[in-house]
């Protein structure tokens with residue numbers, strides 16, 4: 259027995275020694291040797307995984323590393339982080355297109371694909387049968403498969419089309435205002451504090467649900483995370499952010515055949531989407547399809563079903579429609595909620611900015627809820643929103659791409675070979691003072707306005723430079739599909755809430771909490787709110 263143990267131990271040691279030796283040889287032979295970075299990054303991606311998991315602020319780590327090592331940092335044996343905004347046009351909009359990295363993929367174990375050949379995504383949702391994989395569009399690495407999937411729906415997300423959803427968004431904003439008033443402003447509830455991060459979440463998820471399915475999830479009405487859906491979604495991202503640094507680990511953890519140790523599944527979102535689809539079919543059968551034609555405002559589900567009907571037979575099936583529905587809800591709700599939360603926080607932390615914004619709102623006759631067209635006439639509001647998305651982008655990991663065969667050279671002459679994974683983190687790029695002006699760590703909406711000493715041409719050139727360096731929604735062929743929707747929604751909500759209410763931080767000196775789990779979640783924006791012009795309870799009583 260002792261002999262067997264000793265032999266096993268020796269095999270183990272020999273195995274470890276071989277791995278270490280291979281790592282050393284790989285390192286010595288690596289064409290990326292010339293790139294500095296954390297010592298362990300030369301040998302393994304594990305350090306990056308641990309940094310994301312333990313700090314939950316890898317954006318800070320990435321910024322510190324670039325301060326220490328310069329514009330290109332070795333982040334793993336085959337991974338480089340780039341900080342120079344001038345490279346956006348090479349990495350994201352260059353031709354031929356640079357493929358997305360395989361950060362979300364691992365060899366497939368799906369029964370309907372040849373085993374261990376075709377990739378699956380770590381963050382795929384599972385269909386109602388619990389087996390069929392619903393590919394996450396954002397993770398698709400095959401550019402032509404991606405283009406084919408997006409083609410029938412791309413035009414639905416142009417600004418002229420998303421404007422058509424305003425009549426569906428307005429009632430949700432009105433319900434948000436009513437809920438804030440009844441729970442935190444009126445009568446005995448006056449002065450009750452709440453976490454604005456929670457309520458911006460409820461608003462963003464209910465708006466997305468309304469325009470996608472024609473009905474809300476119900477977070478605003480119930481004033482809570484109904485069914486724990488939001489927490490489940492966040493736990494999913496907590497897992498993906500970490501595991502996508504070494505995606506093969508997902509096979510051992512979440513996809514092992516014995517017991518899943520991984521992300522909570524998105525089954526609630528799949529069930530909700532499938533339920534909405536079934537309901538819609540029933541409604542169409544009862545009303546006749548003509549009724550849909552006559553609908554004054556079509557939601558996304560109507561439009562996806564129209565696309566299905568128009569498509570070549572067999573190209574868009576019901577599972578694909580469910581996939582489209584999931585894209586909206588899972589990619590567009592948390593991210594927009596983060597923009598709303600960040601706007602509220604930075605406005606309250608910068609009272610002079612808030613005052614200036616309110617003055618701009620007061621100078622106009624605005625509808626309630628404020629319309630998208632009206633917000634376009636509010637230059638300071640737009641500057642506030644741009645600055646919010648610069649200083650607190652909803653995505654806080656590198657947007658990874660694979661360098662095409664043939665490689666490329668950095669501005670300093672260093673060569674990066676084909677097959678290397680490179681990426682830029684919006685949170686790093688947006689700190690660049692050459693592009694965004696001084697004090698990039700501060701919230702200064704004025705950087706997006708014309709300065710008194712600037713000519714119009716000078717301002718436009720400076721603004722163009724900043725916009726081209728803005729990575730909030732990515733760039734190029736894989737730029738965020740929902741960016742117009744998100745901008746429209748955020749402008750309307752922030753304008754309406756700032757126009758109607760006076761917000762205060764409960765402890766102005768206290769900072770919020772940020773958790774970078776790919777999406778940059780916030781909590782601890784504890785506020786009280788009262789109607790504009792209304793005296794605080796204490797003022798009245800005292």
Ligand code: HEM
Pocket residue numbers: 395396397408585586587589590591593594597651652653657658729730731732733735736737738739740741743744
């Ligand atoms: C402030 C809100 C949002 C932020 C910060 C954001 C951010 C991003 C970023 C950075 C990417 C590109 C990832 C990459 O290049 O690797 C992306 C892609 C994507 N986003 Fe958004 N997003 C937001 C809102 C939305 C909304 C509202 C929707 C849907 C209604 C949406 C749907 C998508 C989809 C489908 C992709 C994948 C596009 C593709 O691969 O072609 N996003 N988003």
